[in-house]
Amino acid sequence: MSDSGSIAAVGGRGILPVNGNDASKTDPTRRGVRLTVCGLHKSYQGNEVLKGIDFEVNPGEIFVIMGPSGGGKSVLLKQLIGLEQPDHGKILIEGQPVAASGGSRYRVAMVFQSCALLNSMTVGENIGLYLSAHHLKTPCEIAAIVALALEQIGLRGAEDKMPDELSEGMRKRVAIARALAAEPQMILYDKPTSELDPVSSMNVAKAIVRYNHRIQLTTLIVSHERDLAFGIAHRIALLAEGRMIAIGTPDEIRNNPDPQVQKFLRARIGQTMDDGGQGSVQCAVSSRDAGWC
Numbered sequence: 242m243s244d245s246g247s248i249a250a251v252g253g254r255g256i257l258p259v260n261g262n263d264a265s266k267t268d269p270t271r272r273g274v275r276l277t278v279c280g281l282h283k284s285y286q287g288n289e290v291l292k293g294i295d296f297e298v299n300p301g302e303i304f305v306i307m308g309p310s311g312g313g314k315s316v317l318l319k320q321l322i323g324l325e326q327p328d329h330g331k332i333l334i335e336g337q338p339v340a341a342s343g344g345s346r347y348r349v350a351m352v353f354q355s356c357a358l359l360n361s362m363t364v365g366e367n368i369g370l371y372l373s374a375h376h377l378k379t380p381c382e383i384a385a386i387v388a389l390a391l392e393q394i395g396l397r398g399a400e401d402k403m404p405d406e407l408s409e410g411m412r413k414r415v416a417i418a419r420a421l422a423a424e425p426q427m428i429l430y431d432k433p434t435s436e437l438d439p440v441s442s443m444n445v446a447k448a449i450v451r452y453n454h455r456i457q458l459t460t461l462i463v464s465h466e467r468d469l470a471f472g473i474a475h476r477i478a479l480l481a482e483g484r485m486i487a488i489g490t491p492d493e494i495r496n497n498p499d500p501q502v503q504k505f506l507r508a509r510i511g512q513t514m515d516d517g518g519q520g521s522v523q524c525a526v527s528s529r530d531a532g533w534c
């Protein structure tokens with residue numbers, strides 16, 4: 242894709258230009274970029290939702306943010322993709338402020354929980370929408386990109402299907418393919434497996450891991466699904482009441498003695514207490530095992 246295509250394929254709903262040097266120029270097989278968030282605050286009418294968020298996501302890392310409902314996860318995502326402006330704090334990609342103007346650009350994509358597929362368009366048209374709307378590729382090139390994207394998400398040959406003909410899990414995977422067709426350097430997912438059955442969840446998880454491995458895409462996921470988080474994350478963060486109460490590898494989080502962390506983990510483990518917090522088999526997709534069902 243040309244540089245003029247700097248975008249965020251925001252679940253197909255929007256565009257997010259982000260500034261900085263284009264790391265893919267130097268190594269096209271390793272596209273991931275570093276995200277740094279410092280002292281982020283966000284309030285709405287006096288209600289302080291984000292109370293000073295600090296974290297960093299390494300290039301190529303799968304970083305999962307978990308936490309209680311209402312804790313500020315979606316608000317944080319909205320700041321990260323520029324849908325809203327934080328009151329204070331910095332969001333940097335490769336050290337460059339996201340909101341600053343000028344310079345070359347990074348590509349950031351977001352897959353919204355709702356998928357936001359356009360029902361009047363075929364699956365292929367949805368996936369190729371950004372490329373065709375911005376005249377970034379020829380129709381033949383777009384067809385090839387769409388075919389490859391569908392193959393990579395396990396839906397080969399689904400170009401001509403309409404979104405309503407697909408199951409919820411398939412729609413999620415098409416939404417992921419659409420975001421990825423724009424060749425982002427960082428991708429954000431809001432609850433990518435919510436409301437999916439275990440098999441669909443696993444397929445979506447595998448699609449996420451497969452892309453992360455293939456191009457070292459920086460991947461930030463917000464999810465309530467403990468199995469997903471502990472199954473695929475390199476690191477997990479717990480966001481509660483507007484603060485990151487813990488950040489660490491899955492093992493570090495499991496062994497974190499903080500009562501708030503343990504309370505959250507125990508609450509999640511409620512359905513699967515017997516597995517000792519190791520994650521159930523339902524979605525035990527190792528980040529080292531990105532094969533297909």
Ligand SMILES: Nc1ncnc2c1ncn2[C@@H]1O[C@H](COP(=O)(O)OP(=O)(O)OP(=O)(O)O)[C@@H](O)[C@H]1O
Pocket residue numbers: 285290308309310311312313314315316317
């Ligand atoms: N535009 C807004 N105006 C006012 N308050 C808002 C706005 N957006 C979010 N909030 C408030 O911010 C808080 C955090 O909301 P957020 O959607 O980030 O929660 P969440 O952690 O994503 O929860 P869930 O897991 O249920 O999706 C809530 O109290 C919510 O009401």
Ligand SMILES: [Mg+2]
Pocket residue numbers: 314315316
């Ligand atoms: Mg939310």
